[in-house]
Amino acid sequence: MEFNDDVGLDTSQVQDLRSGGGGIGPRVLLGGGGLGVVGLIIYFVMSQLGGTHGSPASGLGAVGSGQRVDNSKIAQQCKTGRDANTNHDCALVATINSIQGYWQDQFARSGKTYRTAPTNFFNGRVSTGCGGATSDTGPFYCPADSQVYVDLSFFNELRSRFGAQGGPFVEAYVLAHEYGHHVQNLLGTSGKVKSRSGPTSDSVRLELQADCYAGVWAKQATTTPTANGQPLIKNITDDDIKRALDTAARIGDDFIQTKLGNGQVDTSKFTHGSSAQRERWFTTGIKSGNPANCDTFGTNNLG
Numbered sequence: 001m002e003f004n005d006d007v008g009l010d011t012s013q014v015q016d017l018r019s020g021g022g023g024i025g026p027r028v029l030l031g032g033g034g035l036g037v038v039g040l041i042i043y044f045v046m047s048q049l050g051g052t053h054g055s056p057a058s059g060l061g062a063v064g065s066g067q068r069v070d071n072s073k074i075a076q077q078c079k080t081g082r083d084a085n086t087n088h089d090c091a092l093v094a095t096i097n098s099i100q101g102y103w104q105d106q107f108a109r110s111g112k113t114y115r116t117a118p119t120n121f122f123n124g125r126v127s128t129g130c131g132g133a134t135s136d137t138g139p140f141y142c143p144a145d146s147q148v149y150v151d152l153s154f155f156n157e158l159r160s161r162f163g164a165q166g167g168p169f170v171e172a173y174v175l176a177h178e179y180g181h182h183v184q185n186l187l188g189t190s191g192k193v194k195s196r197s198g199p200t201s202d203s204v205r206l207e208l209q210a211d212c213y214a215g216v217w218a219k220q221a222t223t224t225p226t227a228n229g230q231p232l233i234k235n236i237t238d239d240d241i242k243r244a245l246d247t248a249a250r251i252g253d254d255f256i257q258t259k260l261g262n263g264q265v266d267t268s269k270f271t272h273g274s275s276a277q278r279e280r281w282f283t284t285g286i287k288s289g290n291p292a293n294c295d296t297f298g299t300n301n302l303g
């Protein structure tokens with residue numbers, strides 16, 4: 001994946017919480033890490049408990065206490081696609097700009113209004129509208145405050161712990177999946193989720209749809225224009241797509257249960273879908289480029 005050199009970046013879509021705002025505390029790594037596996041690329045479950053958004057953090061007013069957004073470094077470094085081609089943070093900013101640029105256009109085409117959602121970069125732990133989280137949660141979207149959260153060390157973990165090939169487009173897939181949850185939140189889809197686990201549960205349908213939405217963005221990324229008329233993404237190669245599918249396969253419930261759990265596949269505990277299903281729905285999105293093809297709630301055949 002390459003970015004167009006001369007397209008401007010919008011760093012306001014990112015909130016950098018990493019630079020030691022008071023009170024974040026030391027980096028916390030939970031040994032053993034069972035939680036991270038379960039929570040991988042999650043739609044934050046706490047938000048779905050009890051129906052009272054934000055209650056774990058005693059209301060939205062408490063969100064982010066002790067956290068400070070400091071975008072000065074990113075704003076200084078990440079000006080154009082040229083920076084995105086050489087700097088990791090800037091590549092993520094550009095990717096987020098592209099994903100939201102696509103959805104902005106897509107919502108407008110269907111007479112709806114897209115609301116921009118920031119992605120928070122954090123280290124170790126973070127407090128959110130859905131309560132506190134650590135790196136072990138994996139990247140997640142919190143519907144209560146409509147924000148994406150990612151500890152960038154997760155992308156290293158994908159390679160070291162899950163054996164994924166990694167690469168910039170893999171990170172783009174993960175972010176596009178989280179923004180898929182934001183789209184579901186805006187469209188009211190997430191509110192319809194009743195069953196939380198099982199092979200055909202609403203949770204699995206929600207996750208597979210987010211994978212499909214990620215694919216839809218990927219298909220449109222090189223043609224989605226920015227304010228200056230040029231797309232931010234110059235190209236996505238076949239190798240990029242192969243790597244994303246490799247990742248999708250490694251974060252399927254069955255793969256995680258088999259390779260990182262007790263070795264047994266228990267479909268009643270599925271929350272995100274099998275590896276094959278995740279690959280299939282990402283592929284459906286990237287082949288069609290049409291979110292209407294991502295109707296995982298209206299099909300009896302999830303793959």
Ligand SMILES: [Zn+2]
Pocket residue numbers: 041042043177178181207210
């Ligand atoms: Zn998800």
